[in-house]
Amino acid sequence: MTETTEEFEPIGAGPVATVYAGLYLALKVYPEPVPDEVREEFTEEMGRLALLRGAPILPVDEVLDLPDGRLAVQSELCSPSLAAVLDEHGGLPVDEVVTVGRAMAGALAAAHGAGVLHGGLTPHNVLFGASGSPVVADFGTVLREAAGQPPSAYAAPETVLDGIVNECSDLYSLGAVLYAALTGGPPPAPEPHTTMPAPDRDDVPASLERLVTRLLAHHPADRPASAAAVAQHLENLPAETEPEPEPEVEPEPEPEPARRGRGRTIALAAGGAVVVAAGVVAVLQLADPFGPKVTAVAAESSPAPVQPVAVDLAEPVDGGAHVDLRWQAPDGFDVAVIVAAEHQPTKVHLVSRARSTRLPVEPGRTYCFQVQATDGQRTVESTPRAIRGATCRT
Structure with missing residues (x-):
């Protein structure tokens, strides 16, 4: 596949689209032509996201109509994904999990403020740019709904059972991706009237454990109030999780x-x-x-x-x-x-x-x-x- 002077080759296929990579750009190609009204709604979603410059969101450079009627979305090529990192290395160090969590929460907070949901957050659409900083890709529900994308292992219970997608379900997916970043895989399937077990790691601060558990609450009302609140919690996390000095006969010296x-x-x-x-x-x-x-x-x-x-x-x-x-x-x-x-x-x-x-x-x-x-x-x-x-x- 070619576009302008750049050569593209397929690098992966998901439940909704196939991704092609060039030297600097990526194309996400949807398998079937989309109705005009769907394209218009999708373009409107992307227009709202385009105003959020500076947020850790991978911007869409262009929405393309291919000669065969299919839709393609062009953006900067970012690699690898969080999913690839977890497949290779398993759970991340806690400080890296916090960094990824801040990016995800900040991206969701900005998008929700602009009236755009993600609707399908997983480790596959948390990407790392050329600078190494994480960004979130694939925002929007219009094309997912049009393609009939099935819920992932990171979807909220209300999404799986009733097809509900809203800000609360995005928060659950945020918690599920944080859980995977800590453990290497998605959380267990949620069950009513039960509390999701904390990630099984001794080095996870209690404050971060509580946050992940709250995000994974079965009932939406038990989750944090907003993505902005989660972002704020993660911003404050280093101060909250600074290790307390252990009681000693001779106390630790004060910092300089x-x-x-x-x-x-x-x-x-x-x-x-x-x-x-x-x-x-x-x-x-x-x-x-x-x-x-x-x-x-x-x-x-x-x-x-x-x-x-x-x-x-x-x-x-x-x-x-x-x-x-x-x-x-x-x-x-x-x-x-x-x-x-x-x-x-x-x-x-x-x-x-x-x-x-x-x-x-x-x-x-x-x-x-x-x-x-x-x-x-x-x-x-x-x-x-x-x-x-x-x-x-x-």
Whole structure:
């Protein structure tokens, strides 16, 4: 199969489509022509996802109509899949499971916010890009329903029994993939009035075990409230799972102050983005008259000298109903974009290691934007940027 100048060869076939790989691109080809209304609904789904730049979602580059009437979806070639990694190595180390979980939860949270379900999350559509960062592919229910895709071993009980697909069923599948990432395979088939057994591993923190068990609850009402809540839990997991010191006759020495000064993480908080370090709190807000001026408390001690790093946020491009943001940040730094809008709470968008994003904005409302980046030890912030004449303060 050829498309433009790139050669494609089949690399796998699933229950819905066959995947072809080129040098840089992948084509997912559906076996039968689809009705026009199905194609239109699918294109609408992909259009909503296209607005979520920066989320750990594999974007669709183009929807193609092949000469024989079949539909093909073109995207960046990502390899391997989580399924292939688990087949080769079994369960992943806990820190890698948390990284994959953050990507899955973040992708689901972004898609659900745009009104798009996944509908079939499995290890096969968790992929690793050229940078090694995980992304989630194959969002949308339109083509799955049109093709009559049977439920997988990662599907929620209500999907298997009644064909129900919604945000709660996506959360179950998220838990099932996390279970597989820990154990190497899917969880046991769910049974009513029983609690799913925790993954059988001694090194899994209790907090992560509880999260997986809740996600795999038989009744949707017993699962976490949203994918965003799961993403937040996983963001906080390192602090929660730090091992407690064992009781000793001679206590463990305290960590060095310089190390405490460098330890920073990006987290969400009610009403804004908070960068938490040893005694440091910083929040971006619009300046008066749109919001109160924000103060910052300086850290008590400076960290040991390290090589300087910086984040440079370019001038936003105002598209009326959306804004395009681009920035430069050090390699290996995860990024949060802080959005302060006139008369609205400050919001934060976690975009992993993306270096651009498109965010929805309201026409006529003034906004300030700032980028914060961290590698787990250092945190850097860009200069705030404004649109529509806003004045920004930090």
